Amino acid sequence: MMNKQAAWAGLFLILAAFAWMGSAAAADGARSGTLTILHTNDFHGRYMPFAVAPGNATAQTGDPGRAPQSFARTGKVNGFARLATAIAQIRRERGPTNVLLLHGGDTFSDDLLGNLTRGEAIIRLMNAVGYQFMALGNHDFDYGVERTRELQRLARFPMRGANVIDQASGRPFLGNPAVILTAGGLRVGILALGYHNTDQTGSPDNTKGLRFTSGIEAAKRYVPMLRRQADMVVVLSHQGSKVDRILAREVPDIDLIVGAHSHDEIAPPERIGKVRLVQALSDAAVLGEVTIRVADGQIAEVRGVAHTLWDDRYPADPGVSRLIERLRAPHRAQLEAVIATAAERIGRRYKSESPFDTLAGEILRRHAKAEVAFLPGVGYGVSLSPGPIRREDLYTLLPHPSKVVSMRLTGAQILAILEQSATNQKPENPLDAVGGLVQTAGLRWTVDLTRPIGQRIRDVAVGDAPLDPDRSYRVVTHSGMLQGIHRYGTFAEGRDIERTEDKVTDVVEAGLRAMGTVRAPALGAVTLIKDET
Structure with a gap:
């Protein structure tokens, strides 16, 4: 009973926070504007370029057990230095105040430098390129709950999940799972959802003290609040595309689902009713881009592309390259x-x-x-x-x-x-x-x-x-x-x-x-x- 009371108390506090964040929003009337959302997902600690070719280049490309997915040619992709270049180019083209940068989770582990720095390396790189919000993926607890708390203190952006519940308080882990950001003159309400089966994908010790619930049920509670306070509602979801399609059908007031977990490349956006769904593969190999035009409070146009980060197309950003070298230097002999x-x-x-x-x-x-x-x-x-x-x-x-x-x-x-x-x-x-x-x-x-x-x-x-x-x-x-x-x-x-x-x-x-x-x-x-x- 106490946990249920705590959960309702937590939800009341979050609702009050929404009301404060958007107290002036309802009086502003219908708005118009254009914004771009840049999105990545499932880094799994990847920050260096790697070789690819058509076929089985990563865990979920060239796999006959799932939908066909492959790189188009031979070459090298990825690298945070090239990701930084692609992000900077789009910010210059669209104007930095018109662009948001989001990440869908499974972020800083599954890599040797990630293990050696216990996740710090990727968080520092994400800070350097200016991420603004992140959903907690199932592998974002690989170093334990307390380390995830420490990494949140290091991050300059919130890491959240509406369905990732701190059992002691009954509230979402790390705080409010939604933000309202402004871009292109529009208020964008963003809700983060984690993976509902996280506790079944790793050591129970890693998630001790947390409870993972239905992201769909969480969205049913939070999306109406965001809808009242924002010009559009985006869900940043680490549930996988199959579950995201169910989410779109059951919570149709969402405008855009930015997906993760299933490592799909979904671009241009897939439409489920009025909801659009996108995802940007994995391993920092792809930068997703969605541009949304709103006219008089209604979404008039949605365009989306996926930029594969080929090393012969995107030169490395010098500052991020130097940061990578500094992060690798103490561990180079072990890494190489x-x-x-x-x-x-x-x-x-x-x-x-x-x-x-x-x-x-x-x-x-x-x-x-x-x-x-x-x-x-x-x-x-x-x-x-x-x-x-x-x-x-x-x-x-x-x-x-x-x-x-x-x-x-x-x-x-x-x-x-x-x-x-x-x-x-x-x-x-x-x-x-x-x-x-x-x-x-x-x-x-x-x-x-x-x-x-x-x-x-x-x-x-x-x-x-x-x-x-x-x-x-x-x-x-x-x-x-x-x-x-x-x-x-x-x-x-x-x-x-x-x-x-x-x-x-x-x-x-x-x-x-x-x-x-x-x-x-x-x-x-x-x-x-x-x-x-």
Whole structure:
């Protein structure tokens, strides 16, 4: 009861804040003007240029398990120095008071420099280019709640989520989850929404003291308040495009949803009823731009493009380049240590069998002398390009301090894990989707997402032998899976559980060093039958 009372008290205080912010707004009448919103999402700690080509260049490009998405050509993209140049060009062209700069979350971790600075590096770079508002993504708690508080104190912009609730106070974590900014002579009400399944995507310790609720329900409460105080309403959402489409249908008073989490490139804006939806891929490879013209209080025109930050198109900003060098300098030897050589591109896929994760699983399987390896399907990471593999390249794919765990599982339990993965991909309720397809080594299996829940896995074999439901198998995974991330509670039911202090990243690094020259593993152990509906 007390938590509910605190929540209502918090909502009352926020409503009062809205009334104060916009006390003069209602009397001003309908306005006209034009503004530009620049937006990024899902940096995952990326701040340096990286090589791309058509196909599997990042975790969610060139993945046959999801909607087709790929870079158009070979080259280098990204780098905060080039992002700064693109932002500055648009501010000069449109006028700085007519431009807003927003970020959709999953910001400062999943990278070696991010780990070494505990998120500070990206926050300092975001301060340098003038970000104004950010939604909290699920990976923005990777260093724990207290560190997120510290990073908010360092940031010159609010980091918020209306559905990220501080359990002690019942109020949104870090403060008011909405702002009213002025651009192009227009009042823009912006509401931040976090990922409702955040507590299922990482260590429970990272989000202790927080509760994650429905962003859609939060928007139903906050959007009417913003609508009364602003000329337009923007939702900055870390929920993924599938959930954002539901949000657009259920809360039609939103003008624009700036999306994140699903790493989609949505430009020009997609229209769902009167609501527009955009998203800017991931890894700071793309800068999204939306220009909105309002006439007499009504949106008259919306235009949107996605600028891929090719290094041969956008020169590096000198000041940001110097800042990057200063941030890297104390850690350069660790970042740039060469651990092996890639003979070809070795990519990560999120919704289908992943080359890198198959390789890492085989290394873990040999290390633990296991028959089967499991790794979670994760949606971040940049493919290893042909040439030297530096330690920081590996950490874009395995950034977390997960420890190697071994156990014995029955064939029936292995089947349950595979079925859970299939359910995660296509649950009855789209809001229950979490994580990517579980990644395996030592297994052959078919997943058919056209079939009913609980009947989607077939033709499972361990090595050359069909899976025996009654037999016990030695399995290796990591501590996050043992804790039940992505709803994989079955691992904790195993027998003879052996926890080690060996970090997965260290074991994989040692395995790559031993190989010297690394090739992408042969795929085909997992057959995916997609549901195209």
